[in-house]
Amino acid sequence: MPVNRKDMAAQAPVLWQFAISHYAEKARWALDYKQVPHIRRSLIPGPHIARVKRMTGQTAVPVLELGGAIIFDSTRIIEAIEKAYPDPPLYPADREARERALELENYFDEELGPYIRQWGYFMLLPYSSTVTALFTSQAGLGKRLFMRAIFPLVRPVMRSKMKVYPAEAEAAREKTIAAMDRIAREVAPSGYLVGDSFTVADLTAAALLSPLVMPKEFPYKLPAAIPAPMAQARAHLAEHPALKWAAGIYARHRGKSAALAEETVI
Structure with a gap:
């Protein structure tokens, strides 16, 4: 049926x-x-x-x-x-491996996710057209126009809530790179963070790195032209093992x- x-x-x-x-x-x-x-x-x-x-x-x-x-x-x-x-x-079936995967998930949630967001918005918030396009990538014209109209009100709220200021953004950049360095250290010969297969640890690390990786498998339209500060940051980190690893995880497992x-x- x-x-x-x-x-x-x-x-x-x-x-x-x-x-x-x-x-x-x-x-x-x-x-x-x-x-x-x-x-x-x-x-x-x-x-x-x-x-x-x-x-x-x-x-x-x-x-x-x-x-x-x-x-x-x-x-x-x-x-x-x-x-x-x-x-x-x-989640891995083995108890020890599962605990390890969950510990890494928590680490990336706390030590990568908030900081890559803070640093990313520091680079992007001055570029209204880029940010509003990202926020409404799959929306119709009316909602896109609405977002553009209200963005001058939304931007200062975002800046205040996420502390998107120069000193804090620099600290966030350093935290992001520290998390990337940990990914590079943790990846096993299998190519995964825990054991020999894809787990919540890999998914979390790769997903939270997506603002820098900008993988072609990302399910929503990304801007064709990246603002200069973000483009420069990505170019500077392009050879970092964590970004290459995350791109590979996306290619193999995003589906x-x-x-x-x-x-x-x-």
Whole structure:
């Protein structure tokens, strides 16, 4: 009996995200890797706050609706996905290897994700057209025009919330490179961070490095012209083993989208 796509969509998990967010990329990669049919709702930064706060009591994305539960935080989201859809696994079966993978996931969540974002926005926020295009890459003309109109109000909020200032950005750059150095040290002869197969540790590290890697497998349109500060940073780090490793992980494991439908929501 043929599968009814409408019935699938009615029961499917719903991922609330920023399309460009590297933490959202971590969550949707897990869904895509396991080929879990799901719905994506891409929010516009700024106006998203009221909606997400009503759903979760906080303001960060990604948020996953799964089996009646509303889950926020990419690590908790992957934990829920792993329980509901265990194959193919992202957690190693061996207890010691699993603990190691989870420890690395936590390290990258705390020591890479916030800092690459802070440094990245320091380089990008002066370029309004680039940032608004990133925020609305899959949206229609009306929502793109809306984002351009409100961005002068959104930008100072982002700068304040993420502390996107020169001294803090330089410290964030150093933290990002330190995390990249750790990836280079941790990669095993197998090419993976833990054991001989792809795990949540590899997914997390590669997804959180995506703003610098800009892999062709990234599921949303990236700007054709990169602002000079970001282009220079990428050129300077182009030969770093971690970026080459992350590009390889994307090529081998990013796979095709399992999204049933997508919508941009204001």
